[in-house]
Amino acid sequence: VTKAPPLTREDLLAFDRDDPLAHVRDEFDINPDVVYLDGNSLGVPPRGVAQRVAAVIEEEWRGGLIRSWNAAGWIDAPARVGAKLARMLGADGDEVVVADSTSVNLFKLLTAALRTRPGRHVVLTEDANFPTDLYIADGVASLLRSEGVSVRRVPRERLPDALDDSVAVLYLTHAHYTTGRLHDMRALTEAAHRVGALALWDLSHSAGAVPVDLHAADADLAVGCGYKYLNGGPGAPAYLFVARRLQESLEAVLPGWMGHAAPFEFSATYRPASGVLRHLCGTPPIISLAALEVAVDLWLRIDMTAVRSKSMRLCDLFIALVDERCAAHGFEVVSPRDATVRGWQVSLRHDEGYAIMQALIDRGVIGDFRAPDVMRFGFAAPYTRHVDVWDAVDALCVVMERGLWREPRYATRAAVT
Amino acid sequence: VTKAPPLTREDLLAFDRDDPLAHVRDEFDINPDVVYLDGNSLGVPPRGVAQRVAAVIEEEWRGGLIRSWNAAGWIDAPARVGAKLARMLGADGDEVVVADSTSVNLFKLLTAALRTRPGRHVVLTEDANFPTDLYIADGVASLLRSEGVSVRRVPRERLPDALDDSVAVLYLTHAHYTTGRLHDMRALTEAAHRVGALALWDLSHSAGAVPVDLHAADADLAVGCGYKYLNGGPGAPAYLFVARRLQESLEAVLPGWMGHAAPFEFSATYRPASGVLRHLCGTPPIISLAALEVAVDLWLRIDMTAVRSKSMRLCDLFIALVDERCAAHGFEVVSPRDATVRGWQVSLRHDEGYAIMQALIDRGVIGDFRAPDVMRFGFAAPYTRHVDVWDAVDALCVVMERGLWREPRYATRAAVT
Numbered sequence: 130v131t132k133a134p135p136l137t138r139e140d141l142l143a144f145d146r147d148d149p150l151a152h153v154r155d156e157f158d159i160n161p162d163v164v165y166l167d168g169n170s171l172g173v174p175p176r177g178v179a180q181r182v183a184a185v186i187e188e189e190w191r192g193g194l195i196r197s198w199n200a201a202g203w204i205d206a207p208a209r210v211g212a213k214l215a216r217m218l219g220a221d222g223d224e225v226v227v228a229d230s231t232s233v234n235l236f237k238l239l240t241a242a243l244r245t246r247p248g249r250h251v252v253l254t255e256d257a258n259f260p261t262d263l264y265i266a267d268g269v270a271s272l273l274r275s276e277g278v279s280v281r282r283v284p285r286e287r288l289p290d291a292l293d294d295s296v297a298v299l300y301l302t303h304a305h306y307t308t309g310r311l312h313d314m315r316a317l318t319e320a321a322h323r324v325g326a327l328a329l330w331d332l333s334h335s336a337g338a339v340p341v342d343l344h345a346a347d348a349d350l351a352v353g354c355g356y357k358y359l360n361g362g363p364g365a366p367a368y369l370f371v372a373r374r375l376q377e378s379l380e381a382v383l384p385g386w387m388g389h390a391a392p393f394e395f396s397a398t399y400r401p402a403s404g405v406l407r408h409l410c411g412t413p414p415i416i417s418l419a420a421l422e423v424a425v426d427l428w429l430r431i432d433m434t435a436v437r438s439k440s441m442r443l444c445d446l447f448i449a450l451v452d453e454r455c456a457a458h459g460f461e462v463v464s465p466r467d468a469t470v471r472g473w474q475v476s477l478r479h480d481e482g483y484a485i486m487q488a489l490i491d492r493g494v495i496g497d498f499r500a501p502d503v504m505r506f507g508f509a510a511p512y513t514r515h516v517d518v519w520d521a522v523d524a525l526c527v528v529m530e531r532g533l534w535r536e537p538r539y540a541t542r543a544a545v546t
Numbered sequence: 547v548t549k550a551p552p553l554t555r556e557d558l559l560a561f562d563r564d565d566p567l568a569h570v571r572d573e574f575d576i577n578p579d580v581v582y583l584d585g586n587s588l589g590v591p592p593r594g595v596a597q598r599v600a601a602v603i604e605e606e607w608r609g610g611l612i613r614s615w616n617a618a619g620w621i622d623a624p625a626r627v628g629a630k631l632a633r634m635l636g637a638d639g640d641e642v643v644v645a646d647s648t649s650v651n652l653f654k655l656l657t658a659a660l661r662t663r664p665g666r667h668v669v670l671t672e673d674a675n676f677p678t679d680l681y682i683a684d685g686v687a688s689l690l691r692s693e694g695v696s697v698r699r700v701p702r703e704r705l706p707d708a709l710d711d712s713v714a715v716l717y718l719t720h721a722h723y724t725t726g727r728l729h730d731m732r733a734l735t736e737a738a739h740r741v742g743a744l745a746l747w748d749l750s751h752s753a754g755a756v757p758v759d760l761h762a763a764d765a766d767l768a769v770g771c772g773y774k775y776l777n778g779g780p781g782a783p784a785y786l787f788v789a790r791r792l793q794e795s796l797e798a799v800l801p802g803w804m805g806h807a808a809p810f811e812f813s814a815t816y817r818p819a820s821g822v823l824r825h826l827c828g829t830p831p832i833i834s835l836a837a838l839e840v841a842v843d844l845w846l847r848i849d850m851t852a853v854r855s856k857s858m859r860l861c862d863l864f865i866a867l868v869d870e871r872c873a874a875h876g877f878e879v880v881s882p883r884d885a886t887v888r889g890w891q892v893s894l895r896h897d898e899g900y901a902i903m904q905a906l907i908d909r910g911v912i913g914d915f916r917a918p919d920v921m922r923f924g925f926a927a928p929y930t931r932h933v934d935v936w937d938a939v940d941a942l943c944v945v946m947e948r949g950l951w952r953e954p955r956y957a958t959r960a961a962v963t
Contacts, residue, residue, distance in 0.1 A: 159608075167612045186599060190588075190780055191577055192577050195588045198588075231829075233800060233827055236800050260812045362603070363607055366831060380688075383649065384682065385650070397677060411649035412773065412781040414780075414831040418781070
């Protein structure tokens with residue numbers, strides 16, 4: 130057996146020339162001074178977003194004023210953008226709506242789901258679920274403590290065994306935020322249904338990274354984030370999904386005026402809108418929502434199957450190059466090496482991960498860090514080049530070989546890392 | 547006694563020449579084609595907002611990317627803008643934070659307030675409170691039904707008598723959205739305290755319209771809207787206030803990651819941030835929040851006492867001109883004629899109010915309509931001229947005298963009116 134010769138930067142440039150998604154990078158507004166590998170925390174802007182937002186401010190807000198709620202379609206924006214997102218999620222247009230933040234949507238759907246399962250009081254989740262998901266579950270349990278609601282946290286491998294007929298909701302994040310490891314959404318949803326529980330999925334780290342098909346998984350409920358993989362802008366509004374079969378039985382937990390059947394009647398009594406719309410609450414931030422819509426429109430032009438193949442390859446290349454070129458420096462790959470169970474991020478564990486990442490960022494390679502010791506590198510296939518993988522690993526080699534991370538200024542942790 | 551001669555358009559132009567706030571109009575980006583009297587529903591844009599938002603998108607999002615959470619101060623924005631708003635509200639900087647929507651904030655603070663009053667289960671409110679406030683109160687009661695929480699709705703004049711020791715929270719909107727009538731915040735808060743209840747005020751229709759002094763009123767809790775009187779842009783984030791004395795006893799009801807004491811520890815256990823910050827939940831919509839900050843910065847340069855005098859006068863002039871010129875057309879002034887108990891809107895009741903308002907809007911005079919029969923005219927002193935009052939009443943005369951509202955196209959109600 131002849132071992133393949135080591136990869137070179139020229140090899141990766143050649144991969145870029147053959148990349149069927151290469152032209153998609155031009156649809157994003159890329160900062161050319163950096164290698165950006167943190168789209169899992171904040172996606173880059175789509176081209177045209179600045180222009181669209183300027184039109185919202187100058188034409189719709191300044192010019193149209195209050196009339197723009199109708200004339201510019203502001204009032205329909207949560208449902209309209211939701212219906213577009215649905216096409217990315219394997220859902221129908223009337224099953225998804227854009228609203229609030231991921232955390233608020235988790236609260237609404239988890240609480241509503243518990244209401245549909247009287248006699249069952251357990252929320253089953255993974256002990257390493259995304260922190261805000263855990264906090265919200267605990268918050269719901271605290272609010273409903275007099276009804277005996279509790280949260281059962283177990284390691285991911287014990288989830289199937291922990292499903293029993295006390296479980297009201299199986300509550301999981303599809304892709305793990307630290308490792309990128311994917312749950313089998315279909316199998317776990319089926320296991321939940323088998324014991325009479327509902328499944329609520331957080332897609333914040335998977336939609337946009339891997340093909341998501343809520344109908345194929347027979348999912349009940351889902352939420353997700355607009356500003357990470359979806360490129361909707363910092364703090365973009367989030368979204369939620371309610372399977373049609375559950376829509377009429379699911380209560381509006383935060384019954385604000387936007388979720389009323391006839392918001393402009395200004396009736397003194399709440400009457401829920403039909404279907405998923407009742408989970409709207411207050412007035413949506415129209416300017417941020419307009420930015421998200423530009424991003425969703427772009428996503429609908431991108432071939433998700435090609436995204437999946439390319440991101441698997443980018444991650445595989447990164448792991449191979451780290452193995453090959455950084456073996457001496459004590460990195461542990463904490464993401465799955467099997468690309469089929471991994472989203473589009475690769476995480477490396479290192480005791481000095483914080484300082485190493487700061488040194489990398491100073492050199493224009495932007496990933497991020499999650500306490501206590503994990504460096505995350507995201508490979509967003511729509512706008513990341515193969516050569517970016519080479520340059521990132523190259524910078525990592527330089528930082529390690531020259532001990533650049535030892536500079537004292539890299540030891541102080543900033544608020545956001 | 548000699549009766550004063552009728553006012554003329556020239557008189558109102560003269561008032562504009564003498565107006566100490568005339569120059570403030572230049573700080574807003576005004577559509578010159580309309581007389582805009584709906585700032586109570588959507589304020590006009592401050593000048594500079596388009597430029598600021600463009601910088602957020604192009605420099606901070608595209609250029610800074612994830613680094614902008616620190617470098618551009620995104621992470622501190624909810625507290626920073628809250629502290630600025632506090633100066634408009636008679637509060638301290640660490641008592642106000644920008645978050646979510648008004649409806650979500652009402653839910654958080656009302657629920658948290660109930661938690662601090664065990665043994666008391668009544669939310670006392672005005673039967674004609676703003677609809678979303680009523681819906682949220684009912685939603686909280688429904689969620690906490692097993693604890694016996696209920697909502698007591700009474701006419702405003704019966705509020706003092708309805709305060710008894712079963713009341714946990716007095717829950718009111720400071721200025722009524724239809725009539726503009728103001729509650730006596732100080733007297734009602736004192737009455738609530740006398741029976742051991744907390745007072746939660748919705749400032750959505752008063753902050754920016756009249757001087758608000760939460761400390762002078764000894765208010766406990768408050769929320770408010772960013773996009774109406776404050777000019778923060780369509781669906782701008784809302785804010786909430788928690789008096790310092792209550793901050794450590796008030797639980798975070800929606801415990802999302804932004805309200806964690808150390809959000810970037812990504813700890814699996816929620817630990818509330820100190821003070822008002824624990825009421826943050828998910829990631830804020832940074833682009834919309836940047837627009838709001840431009841507006842708040844502008845408001846801090848505006849003399850609120852002068853705003854109050856001018857808006858009282860604009861409203862008085864409108865009422866006088868309607869009385870004088872439209873007496874034959876059956877309008878009833880439903881706002882208080884006493885300016886001291888009125889915000890800056892005047893509402894007229896008319897059976898054909900919907901069609902009349904549509905005809906007015908078609909002629910460039912933009913107010914709004916609230917079912918079943920109320921036409922609202924808002925007089926935002928920072929950017930409304932005295933002559934606008936004349937022109938609005940003039941257009942109203944034309945619409946009525948020529949019967950223009952009878953055109954069939956004005957009979958069909960649009961989604962937003």
